Amino acid sequence: MKLNPESIDLTTLRQLWQGADARLDDAAMGRIAGAADSVSRIVAGGETVYGVNTGFGLLANTAIPAERLAELQTNLILSHSAGIGDPLPRHVTRLMIVLKLLGLGRGFSGVRPLVIDALQALLDRDAMPVIPSQGSVGASGDLAPLAHLISALMGYGKIDLAGTIVPAKDALTKLGMQPLELGPKEGLALINGTQASTAIALDALFAAERVFASAIAAGALSVDALKGSAKPFDPRISALRGQPGQIRVAAVIAELLAGSEILDSHGRCGKVQDPYSFRCQPQVMGASLDLLVNAARTLVIEAGAVTDNPIVFPDEDSAISGGNFHAQPVAFAADTIAIALCEVGSISERRTSVLVDPKMSGLPAFLTDDPGVNSGLMIPQVTAAALTSENKSLAFPASVDSIPTSAGQEDHVSMAPIAARKAGQIARNAAGIIAVELITAAQGIDHHAPLKTSAKLRKVHAKIRNSSPHFGADRYWADEMTLLQSAVLAGDFGTFEAEGR
Known part of the structure; x- marks a missing residue:
């Protein structure tokens, strides 16, 4: 089904929980692209924005030079992949991915369309990252569970391929996917959010x-x-x-x-x-x-x-x-x-x-x-x-x-x-x-x-x-x-x- 993130009801969510096919509609994809362009303009303009070109949490006042922004986002995901405990059930992980797409699809997060494509590929191919169920306190979002989701797309951790668990790097190869390389703000946009808690x-x-x-x-x-x-x-x-x-x-x-x-x-x-x-x-x-x-x-x-941070307002090129x-x-x-x-x-x-x-x-x-x-x-x-x-x-x-x-x-x-x-x-x-x-x-x-x-x-x-x-x-x-x-x-x-x- 085509999903309009601006109009979600319980019946639709129930169908998604039961495994219905899901894909963002064209309007959502347009909003996503617009927000990504806005982030590019913000970075090019040299403005200091939390999580885009600064550190995180207590390190928010630490400025990050432009040549290390990609490293910043990669390190964010790896450092936050610190969950423990039994994995979330596959159907809960699947719903979590759909909810992440819905939040990003509102067009205020600043991720590129290729990130959406990577998340969508997991749904389309029944490839569920193995996500430990413990380690989140529910603010700043579900950091650890969402980091495990994204680290799998980067080739770290494990992925459940239709019931067979394999190392994430091998799974991506089997799926014909390249490891995801994150741009400015994308790591923070992907792990800030309540999608794990909401899915559970x-x-x-x-x-x-x-x-x-x-x-x-x-x-x-x-x-x-x-x-x-x-x-x-x-x-x-x-x-x-x-x-x-x-x-x-x-x-x-x-x-x-x-x-x-x-x-x-x-x-x-x-x-x-x-x-x-x-x-x-x-x-x-x-x-x-x-x-x-x-x-x-x-x-x-x-x-x-929209539950990530900072929130991008494309009309103003502000965050x-x-x-x-x-x-x-x-x-x-x-x-x-x-x-x-x-x-x-x-x-x-x-x-x-x-x-x-x-x-x-x-x-x-x-x-x-x-x-x-x-x-x-x-x-x-x-x-x-x-x-x-x-x-x-x-x-x-x-x-x-x-x-x-x-x-x-x-x-x-x-x-x-x-x-x-x-x-x-x-x-x-x-x-x-x-x-x-x-x-x-x-x-x-x-x-x-x-x-x-x-x-x-x-x-x-x-x-x-x-x-x-x-x-x-x-x-x-x-x-x-x-x-x-x-x-x-x-x-x-x-x-x-x-x-x-």
């Missing part, structure tokens, strides 16, 4: 959409397994509060339950209220959804933002040093995603706990017909509890932390990449929690046969049973739980898109 945060957001949809399906199925009430999902209740997420969630759960024979069978049972984890789903899940919507809004803006590389908005968005998903998992685990407790559910203990000899779902619930507790620890916001770097010049940083990575881990943990609830709710539904759940929930039940058959006696659980966790993350139970409505 978007990855967490899109995983959250799938986790959220699965949690809604699991929650509705659990209501029917409990023989719970659908009255809390009456739209009039949510309308009176007015919270948009609550209204959306209540409507979806009511729709999922509509037509259930199990629901219709206990209309006059005399039961007054269900536990909060069942009847307060619209309130809790809706609040979480509103957080995801707000985070999505921030990340969409950031995806098309202004500012702070758009500071990733605080991304850090807050990522922590918001983490908090929302922590609660999605927490309320799911509570429903599982209710269903396996005969005093609360009226169902057999741990949903086995032969307790004692069989432990049933006793330990899967423990696993869900462990993941829930782990998420509580991970949900502590990274964005409230800061530590000075660069000899105090960079004295307040965002920790956005840390926040984003934590959000992604919480999403994976929450998927595991929901996998346990799906197994538990499906087993509860089976105990109400021959009564049937609704047509929509029967489809959910069937998907669960594809990975986890009905059980009558104890068996090895881990594989089934992992399969369902993967199904949740793959979107097999749907996706609940984080656009506001």
Whole structure:
């Protein structure tokens, strides 16, 4: 698809996350060329501009002679290629490259079109630089991750060629590419920016959409397994509060339950209220959804933002040093995603706990017909509890932390990449929690046969049973739980898109 950096939406970003082809449109390429010409004029005019003909950070007052400007940019990339830890997933690296193209495509960065061509070649040929996931504090941009991206184009580090990791220099030869030689300002333009943090945060957001949809399906199925009430999902209740997420969630759960024979069978049972984890789903899940919507809004803006430094204004042939590389908005968005998903998992685990407790559910203990000899779902619930507790620890916001770097010049940083990575881990943990609830709710539904759940929930039940058959006696659980966790993350139970409505 052709990308207009001045008009990016969440649907487009979701498609890019899923691997859609991407290329900047002609207007963006024209703006890029104009900004590069402006940098050439600035250099020729002898004006002192940070990062163009000066050192970096604390060395900003050190002037660099014209004959050493290329060396300056090369040394910048090599010195900043100092990441550590497991590599970013390939699809996150790919999204990071696309986001870098979008930021450069606004035409305020000053890189030459040949730099864009080099980045585009990585996308076109499925050649992903191996980028360590740790080492960025989210200001002055994601320095280390972005430096690893560019150093690979210069022949340093490693590149993943469609799954085979080779030294970057050899990879460039295989691709028929020459090592990139940077011009004035280009190194700084390429490594100043929030693209790594934003890509990791978007990855967490899109995983959250799938986790959220699965949690809604699991929650509705659990209501029917409990023989719970659908009255809390009456739209009039949510309308009176007015919270948009609550209204959306209540409507979806009511729709999922509509037509259930199990629901219709206990209309006059005399039961007054269900536990909060069942009847307060619209309130809790809706609040979480509103957080995801707000985070999505921030990340969409950031995806098309100019976040390097200094910023070039071609109409004036000027460059202004500012702070758009500071990733605080991304850090807050990522922590918001983490908090929302922590609660999605927490309320799911509570429903599982209710269903396996005969005093609360009226169902057999741990949903086995032969307790004692069989432990049933006793330990899967423990696993869900462990993941829930782990998420509580991970949900502590990274964005409230800061530590000075660069000899105090960079004295307040965002920790956005840390926040984003934590959000992604919480999403994976929450998927595991929901996998346990799906197994538990499906087993509860089976105990109400021959009564049937609704047509929509029967489809959910069937998907669960594809990975986890009905059980009558104890068996090895881990594989089934992992399969369902993967199904949740793959979107097999749907996706609940984080656009506001």
